[in-house]
Amino acid sequence: MGLADILSPSLVSHTLVTDYPVFTSVLLALGALSLGQFIAKFAGVVLQTFILPGKSLKKYGAGKGAWAVVTGASEGIGREYALQLAKKGFNVVVSARNKAALNALVNEIESVEVAGKKMQARALPMDFSTSDAAQWTGFQSALEGLDIGVLVNNVGRSHSFPADFVDAPEAEVDQIIAININSLLKVTRIVLPGMIERRRGLILSSGSFAGISVVSPMLAPYAASKQFLASFYAALGAEVAGKGVDVQTVNTHFVVSNMSKIRRSSALVPTPKQYVRAALAKVGLPCGALDTGRPYVSTPYWSHALLDWFIHVIGLKSVVTGVVHNMHRDIRRRALRKLEREAKQQ
Template sequence: MDISKHIECLSQWPNHLAPGLPTIGALLLLATGGMVVGCKIWSFLRVILSLFVFPGKPLHSFGPPGSWAIVTGASDGLGKEFALQLARAKFNIVLVSRTESKLIALGEEITKQFPKVQTKTLAMDFSQNADEDYAALNELTSDLDVSILINNVGQSHSIPVPFAQTPASEMSNIITINCTGTLRVTQLFVPGMIQRRRGLILTMGSFGGLLPTPLLATYSGSKAFLQQWSTSLGSELAPHGIEVELVHAYLITSAMSKIRRASASIPTPRAFVRAVLSKIGRSGGSTAYAYSSSPYWSHGIMAWFLTSVMTPMNKIVISQNKSMHESIRKRALRKAEREAQKKST
């Protein structure tokens, strides 16, 4: 028997049996491609359902009315709006930020709008990383039932800047405020939440931490750190009934973004915070990391697209991000030059 002829015959079997019939390899490729496309479609459907259909966990599942919420960076923008909306939900509020006069004014505003809600304030400069400030916060809250912690305090670069030109003080402040401050505050309140077996720790992230952001390198790195920390912390605390969530945000009208006009992709603090608090526990468009969320509808769709669709073209995304911030830097430098000229005349 000529074995070689049998082998040759078998190798030609599919086409000999039925010309035009796909080979097994082609079928496997087709099936794999179909599975990939199907997974992407299913992923997008989950995002749509999370953003527009399914509700989040109710706030009072983390603590009863009259328990306390801590809000850092509370005097302006998102922090102020978190405080107002949590007060509306009947939580008492501890307001922590740098400027005492703004904290007092916000406390009075909350008391006027919600007479049954109590407030406490602490003026604290997170960039100083002073032990006495954290001791004061611990003493102020030692006998309180703290159900919710909003880690909102943060700092970005004054304008987009190449890393090599970043002022040392700005670099230090970003890391100290965004990273060290967030960790130290959280560590004050985790033990009590573990003891009560309930609580919410919500930390403000950024698209700058979701994707590398040239010309905001230090800020981007600090937010990426918070992403990994929050995901790790979420896994640690889940068995204790504590919800941990890092919120990815694109641009919002605020003093930090220097944007005043809202649009479909740039919400007001009120609209953004409303979305966050109504979607606790839902991932929105943040499908890349556990214990993360991008709950505002346009931000969620963008987050999904950038992490699920554009990942193979990551260099393109980074290049576009770089070009955008180079343009912002040029405009900021021209504005600073005009203002300097006005002062000199």
Template sequence: MECCIFSKLKTQPLWFLILFSLGFITLLRFSLIFLKWVFVNFLRPSKNLKKYGSWALITGPTDGIGKGFAFQLAGKGLNLVLVGRSPDKLKAVSDSIAAKFGKIKVVTVVVDFATSDLDSGMEKIREAIEGLDVGVLVNNVGISYPYARFFHEVDEELFRNLIKVNIEGTTKVTQLVLNGMLKRKKGAIVNIGSGAAIVIPSDPLYAVYAASKAYIDQFSRSLYVEYKKSGIDVQCQVPLYVATKMASIKRSSFFVPSTDGYAKAGVRWIGYEPRCTPYWPHTLLWALAYSLPESVVDAWRLRFCLGIRKRGQLKDSKKKE
């Protein structure tokens, strides 16, 4: 049977053989891509995170994705250093983790990345991790706009806080924790990026936020190349919408995971690719966005964000009444 097929192919004109070969190569390529996608999303085991060290440091751990990571990493047997701005919320999360996991040690550090002197904040973190083998760092702290707005409508305080929290805070914490990882020649750094900076071609009315997350992506990739041979895995995780207060989404769905659902997927990917979208339904949306012309995605996103801006302005006006 195979001989007959090859015999028939030999009798075909050259143009047909070229098209057949190109089609076969394309089909083979997409088959391999699909098989890899299935493996990494459903079959590949998570790494033993204790090999990096017995402690994990998480910024912004009192709510949202950061809180989800705190519980997931505690479940993996890692002790935690939780860095956040609210002493009461830090205590609440710490107590909940202690009640659920018992033997897990939790150290809390109060740092407000937006208003504190970051140098004094870094000193607090340095003192807290002295002598601890912090093997996993999750840079989750971040802020966005209260609601969509044009760039000229971004006030000075919001502009300053976006850069200070999303860029300066992540950069300084990374440099601080990285020093210990270099001494031990092992570590995993996870920086939480955003689909707003990577998946879609633009994020109108959220320009500064999207740009700050683009910094996180390039920062992560560059560190991945710099320190891979030093035993340190650096990764930028790229979530799309997650049911968080920052995203103003209360209910989870198939394409919008809960914070625990996202964090569970996120932990599975630590130590692998330098850029990833851990929650697999998000990869379908990413593929859809890439398949459409950029002008179409830009137009949809602008219309969508204008709707958010209008609703936000109505809420503001009602508050002032």
């Protein structure tokens, strides 16, 4: 018998099975157990993402005169949240800077009729990067007395284009922190006490794969702000769990919008309409974030859910980080070339 025969897999396994039956059985049992666990978890993700319905929005006052507040609502994902929540029976307060866009949205919402009742809407112009106390007092006063059932903390900004932290414009970084972190805390502080008092509320926030699913070199402050959001709402979710308030960070890969600069939808990049439909249909279900150690995070859109889950289960985080880093280097190169071309044309 030659060396090749001795080392042949069939002979090794035969020797293992016959000479060490207990050892082999333990190995087989462990293998079967981890395969079973993998299949059960994946089945859970598929079930939640494709089949199970989320919590009914009636629980938060849909169709009962309750209001939804949506920040960053003048366009993109926020605009779509406002419209779809109205169609589900919420009156809606829409907030952002662009007054004309907000007023147009208010008109659109006021033409929505649910169960024979016209929905109400209010525009609340606000610059969420401000730390001016008077503006925040005004924002709070405008919401006073409203029965707010849903808050969508959606406003956010990212970097104009990827950059190493040392090259990122300081003003841009300050804006990201002010909008993505400070305003989120302020708006939550304003709305949450009423929800706890009424023992009814849902807080959704717009998370991002950057920070929540992957490490994002060249978008460090933005990714960290989204990681903050997930961490903040994970803790808050536990605090308010017994008080009738549900909290969910809605994790997002790319969606067609001005921020993503992606104009055409695809399997991995839904339109805001497709994306928000999934988010509102899956309230309370982690979907792609199931059993990945990220409490109160949900990745509801089907392709994002599968991608998010596989990134977590398969591991290879450093490989993924490398892929993301290369993608950001490439986006930066193209953005700088575009700026150069524009400068030459002037």
